[in-house]
Amino acid sequence: VTSAVTMKGTMTEEQGENEGLSQAEQKKESIQEVRRSLPVFPFREDLLAAIQQHQILIIEGETGSGKTTQIPQYLIEAGYTKGGAKIGCTQPRRVAAMSVAARVAEEVGVKLGNEVGYSIRFEDCTSERTILKYMTDGMLLREFLTEPDLATYSVVIIDEAHERTLHTDILFGLIKDIARFRSDLKVLVASATLDTERFSCFFDDAPVFRIPGRRFPVDIFYTKAPEADYLEACVVSVLQIHVTQPTGDVLVFLTGQEEIEACCELLQERCRRLGSKISELLVLPIYANLPSDMQAKIFNPTPPGARKVVVATNIAETSLTIDGIIYVIDPGFCKQKSYNARTGMESLIVTPCSRASANQRAGRAGRVAAGKCFRLYTAWAFKHEMEESTVPEIQRTNLGNVVLLLKSLGINDLIHFDFMDPPPHETLVLALEQLYALGALNHLGELTKCSEEVLTIAAMLSVNNSIFYRPKDKVVHADNARMNFVVPGGDHLVLLNVYTQWVESGYSTQWCYENFIQFRSMKRARDVRDQLEGLMERIEVEVVSSPEDSTPIRKAVTAGYFYHTARLSKGGYKTVKHQQTVYVHPNSSLFDEQPRWLIYHELVFTTKEFMRQVIEIDSSWLLEVAPHYYKNKELEDSSSKKMPRKQGKSKEELG
Numbered sequence: 144v145t146s147a148v149t150m151k152g153t154m155t156e157e158q159g160e161n162e163g164l165s166q167a168e169q170k171k172e173s174i175q176e177v178r179r180s181l182p183v184f185p186f187r188e189d190l191l192a193a194i195q196q197h198q199i200l201i202i203e204g205e206t207g208s209g210k211t212t213q214i215p216q217y218l219i220e221a222g223y224t225k226g227g228a229k230i231g232c233t234q235p236r237r238v239a240a241m242s243v244a245a246r247v248a249e250e251v252g253v254k255l256g257n258e259v260g261y262s263i264r265f266e267d268c269t270s271e272r273t274i275l276k277y278m279t280d281g282m283l284l285r286e287f288l289t290e291p292d293l294a295t296y297s298v299v300i301i302d303e304a305h306e307r308t309l310h311t312d313i314l315f316g317l318i319k320d321i322a323r324f325r326s327d328l329k330v331l332v333a334s335a336t337l338d339t340e341r342f343s344c345f346f347d348d349a350p351v352f353r354i355p356g357r358r359f360p361v362d363i364f365y366t367k368a369p370e371a372d373y374l375e376a377c378v379v380s381v382l383q384i385h386v387t388q389p390t391g392d393v394l395v396f397l398t399g400q401e402e403i404e405a406c407c408e409l410l411q412e413r414c415r416r417l418g419s420k421i422s423e424l425l426v427l428p429i430y431a432n433l434p435s436d437m438q439a440k441i442f443n444p445t446p447p448g449a450r451k452v453v454v455a456t457n458i459a460e461t462s463l464t465i466d467g468i469i470y471v472i473d474p475g476f477c478k479q480k481s482y483n484a485r486t487g488m489e490s491l492i493v494t495p496c497s498r499a500s501a502n503q504r505a506g507r508a509g510r511v512a513a514g515k516c517f518r519l520y521t522a523w524a525f526k527h528e529m530e531e532s533t534v535p536e537i538q539r540t541n542l543g544n545v546v547l548l549l550k551s552l553g554i555n556d557l558i559h560f561d562f563m564d565p566p567p568h569e570t571l572v573l574a575l576e577q578l579y580a581l582g583a584l585n586h587l588g589e590l591t592k593c594s595e596e597v598l599t600i601a602a603m604l605s606v607n608n609s610i611f612y613r614p615k616d617k618v619v620h621a622d623n624a625r626m627n628f629v630v631p632g633g634d635h636l637v638l639l640n641v642y643t644q645w646v647e648s649g650y651s652t653q654w655c656y657e658n659f660i661q662f663r664s665m666k667r668a669r670d671v672r673d674q675l676e677g678l679m680e681r682i683e684v685e686v687v688s689s690p691e692d693s694t695p696i697r698k699a700v701t702a703g704y705f706y707h708t709a710r711l712s713k714g715g716y717k718t719v720k721h722q723q724t725v726y727v728h729p730n731s732s733l734f735d736e737q738p739r740w741l742i743y744h745e746l747v748f749t750t751k752e753f754m755r756q757v758i759e760i761d762s763s764w765l766l767e768v769a770p771h772y773y774k775n776k777e778l779e780d781s782s783s784k785k786m787p788r789k790q791g792k793s794k795e796e797l798g
């Protein structure tokens with residue numbers, strides 16, 4: 144089979160014939176030529192037929208066979224995006240999502256971010272026109288929040304499924320679920336040649352489509368004894384290859400940015416010292432945080448006479464394909480998250496990689512010609528010290544964030560969630576416990592988000608003090624009406640109660656009149672609320688209600704107004720930071736209550752310094768929401784009992 148590289152070579156020879164074509168046309172033709180040379184190409188029609196026939200299809204193919212870059216293009220060409228439907232393709236790694244999107248945009252001949260785009264955390268490179276979206280698996284997970292049935296997608300491709308990242312595993316469960324009621328949705332699960340039977344099994348025996356590999360033999364060499372310093376061993380091995388072996392590029396697998404940078408520096412320094420005694424060695428790093436223009440360099444063809452060394456994290460194991468690699472150096476390590484549910488500690492540690500990983504790495508040497516893989520460990524270690532395959536991330540990570548996300552998707556019963564490999568029971572329980580302790584879940588294990596209520600409160604506060612109508616001739620009636628709205632906790636909650644009842648009345652004018660509520664102010668609050676809700680939608684903050692318990696609401700107010708805290712001490716309230724004497728406004732629902740700690744919305748001076756709109760809080764929340772502002776000592780309670788009431792209720796003081 145002809146490889147992409149040799150096809151490019153052929154193109155150069157043929158340039159004479161293409162003289163009639165413009166440069167752009169030539170480039171286009173050469174791209175199409177490369178596309179046709181990929182292993183997946185002969186299976187284009189069969190693959191499309193299989194996708195047509197089955198809702199869920201597992202696609203297995205050697206790295207570099209064209210799964211990620213070609214299949215979405217076939218789908219577009221076959222009409223899957225007609226009428227603006229989208230194809231989504233997930234990648235476990237940011238770098239892969241960006242780089243693959245850039246490549247495909249180029250192949251399709253569009254500007255990146257238009258028809259072809261990518262979306263990764265903190266960077267959305269898509270537009271209204273985007274029909275093919277590469278994204279991290281975490282981003283697709285987030286999209287479930289705004290679009291639980293992924294209605295705008297016609298095809299979802301879970302790529303690099305064999306990586307079994309936490310997010311990919313969660314996606315499996317969610318997608319399997321929505322596929323049941325979205326019969327028009329096509330689901331493709333793409334994987335390197337690993338584990339595909341398990342995917343098929345999980346997806347109710349979905350068929351597996353195998354793209355036959357194109358692999359040249361790879362000779363594997365082990366060290367005789369373990370290496371004490373694998374970084375140094377890598378550097379020496381690269382130089383040895385460079386000096387003794389025929390042309391062909393080198394790929395080195397290290398565990399992270401620091402190691403990679405150190406290795407690159409060492410290589411460059413030694414090359415400088417050797418000077419003209421050796422031919423040119425191009426040293427190129429690739430890791431997640433590398434700026435994208437630097438990342439792109441690894442794909443540039445190596446100039447004749449030179450040799451390229453790519454020093455990579457395991458991103459180059461399957462996510463990215465670099466043409467021209469003949470030699471692989473594998474120290475046998477990777478950085479892995481591990482989690483101890485007993486101590487609650489999560490750590491990132493350098494551990495031996497799995498045999499499956501090691502074999503993937505070796506495979507990178509045999510894509511374009513027979514290659515060599517130098518394993519910097521012993522054959523014995525490969526057999527006895529390495530795990531068969533990598534443990535899925537879900538089984539070795541803190542699940543706090545995932546539990547929160549699933550809960551916000553309305554999935555409450557996590558114990559019975561359809562996991563391909565369930566996380567350890569104790570990890571799940573610990574995550575729930577921690578979230579409960581943080582106040583993120585209530586005693587029923589439900590999410591305590593309260594954006595709905597806080598939205599109303601914010602709107603009501605914005606029309607402050609003009610809600611309640613108190614005509615001079617009906618003071619008693621008005622005050623009684625007002626008392627009827629009182630709920631425990633404070634004035635913010637009273638305002639919420641008023642608004643809720645008004646909504647229930649159908650925004651009635653009559654209701655306002657009967658309850659001594661000013662209709663005009665309510666209408667204004669409603670407008671403000673609508674506007675705020677629109678803003679929240681725009682920044683994708685969900686509007687979620689927490690009806691049974693006011694704690695999350697009061698905590699939310701505390702988070703926003705922690706600097707407006709007053710404490711009851713010796714006969715009255717003092718602000719916490721400035722020890723200023725302040726008074727609860729006689730109109731407040733907490734006037735008689737005198738809670739030890741409260742937060743005020745505003746301070747107004749009439750006859751005294753009055754706190755208007757107060758809400759009762761727990762002092763411990765202050766440390767939780769504003770540890771940068773409060774010290775433990777400031778919040779110690781001097782008295783354990785409520786102070787006797789000193790303030791008299793006199794409306795005359797209001798001024």
Ligand code: ADP
Pocket residue numbers: 147181204205206207208209210211212213242243246442461462463464466
């Ligand atoms: P798979 O997903 O099956 O591993 P890909 O679709 O990623 O395969 O890659 C297919 C081919 O596309 C590769 O062999 C390579 O020649 C080419 N390719 C992929 N990404 C790039 C890139 N960023 N720059 C240049 N060529 C690329």
Ligand code: MG
Pocket residue numbers: 207210211212302303461462
């Ligand atoms: Mg791929």
